[in-house]
Amino acid sequence: MGLHCDQRSQLCEVNVSPELASIDELQQSLYENTYVADRALATAIYLTLKLNKPLLLEGEAGVGKTQVAKTLAEMLQRPLIRLQCYEGLDVNSTIYEWNYTRQMLHIRALELQGCADTAELERDLFGPDYLIKRPLLQAIELTQDGIAPVLLIDELDRADQEFEAFLLELLSDFQITIPEIGTIKATQPPVVVITSNRTREVHDALKRRCIYHWIDYPAPEKEYLIVTLRVPSAPQRLARQLVEFVQGLRQVELYKVPGIAETLDWAEALVTLDAQELDLPIITDTLGVLLKYQDDIDSVSKGQLERILQEVKARLQAQDQVAIAQKAADEFSASSISTTDR
Numbered sequence: 002m003g004l005h006c007d008q009r010s011q012l013c014e015v016n017v018s019p020e021l022a023s024i025d026e027l028q029q030s031l032y033e034n035t036y037v038a039d040r041a042l043a044t045a046i047y048l049t050l051k052l053n054k055p056l057l058l059e060g061e062a063g064v065g066k067t068q069v070a071k072t073l074a075e076m077l078q079r080p081l082i083r084l085q086c087y088e089g090l091d092v093n094s095t096i097y098e099w100n101y102t103r104q105m106l107h108i109r110a111l112e113l114q115g116c117a118d119t120a121e122l123e124r125d126l127f128g129p130d131y132l133i134k135r136p137l138l139q140a141i142e143l144t145q146d147g148i149a150p151v152l153l154i155d156e157l158d159r160a161d162q163e164f165e166a167f168l169l170e171l172l173s174d175f176q177i178t179i180p181e182i183g184t185i186k187a188t189q190p191p192v193v194v195i196t197s198n199r200t201r202e203v204h205d206a207l208k209r210r211c212i213y214h215w216i217d218y219p220a221p222e223k224e225y226l227i228v229t230l231r232v233p234s235a236p237q238r239l240a241r242q243l244v245e246f247v248q249g250l251r252q253v254e255l256y257k258v259p260g261i262a263e264t265l266d267w268a269e270a271l272v273t274l275d276a277q278e279l280d281l282p283i284i285t286d287t288l289g290v291l292l293k294y295q296d297d298i299d300s301v302s303k304g305q306l307e308r309i310l311q312e313v314k315a316r317l318q319a320q321d322q323v324a325i326a327q328k329a330a331d332e333f334s335a336s337s338i339s340t341t342d343r
Contacts, residue, residue, distance in 0.1 A: 021050075036065070036072040037219075037227045045214040046073070055172055055193035057208060060216035062198050063260020070153035070194035079192065080143065080150040084136040086160035095164070096177055097138050100131045107131075127181035138177055144187040152191040158200045169207050219261060221248050227261060232268040242279040242313055243268055247291070249309040255297045263291050281307055 021027045028043035049056040058066040074081035140152040176186035225244045247264045267290045
């Protein structure tokens, strides 16, 4: 029989180590694990860990939703179990199924040995040795070994509403019943991160059980910080230019706007090509790293790329001039104070 946990109160809080005892420290720890989270996201993650509630992250594709779960697993030193959702997802794909091939081989072996004990045969065939454990069962079983894994349920909006209804029940009790074996219940709930690209609305009942957070495209300052953190080999000037260029590209009407994932891919591609700064030829040659639809590439290729690049260079030049003027003013002020003191 499976292991049981009789009282809901036995589901204990995920241990948040002392160094993560506050939102600021959690935010810093995420940064040290190369994830830049704003205060609102850090708060949502902190509450998820403290309250044992699933975290539902919505946003456009490529804005860093999945990476939250990966970073959490690394930061907390927990195993990451990922369930990739798709249309037609069912129990056999998410919880368990019986290893029918192995069961048939076992039956034939017992027939050759002349085994006639039907009850013993049934116990053997429908025991843990013949159970193929899928992600949701794996996540719950791991908790019985004293480990609360990070369970990533990725792109829930791709799955059918029937699966969403089943997931709602699972998240309520964190237990799974296998008729042939019994009920397996988590001794402590896993850290659950659910992501959705919002291609359809997630049911309100599921949202009510979660801590919700929307991840938007990052502001220029945040995106620059992400690029320097994740692609440290990128020259500073190039990093500033490519971030501003992507920010400008997001203002153009496109079928699929590039996310932070595409920004990072582009930064790595430009570094690989030894680019020191952006120019029109290198942008044209590597545009397929940023845009994934030919209609979008055709749309921006008609004068848009040159216009955005000119605006980026003019804006950065203006920023540099302001920075130089500010530095000169600070130096003059410091010099004046020093003279007065004398």
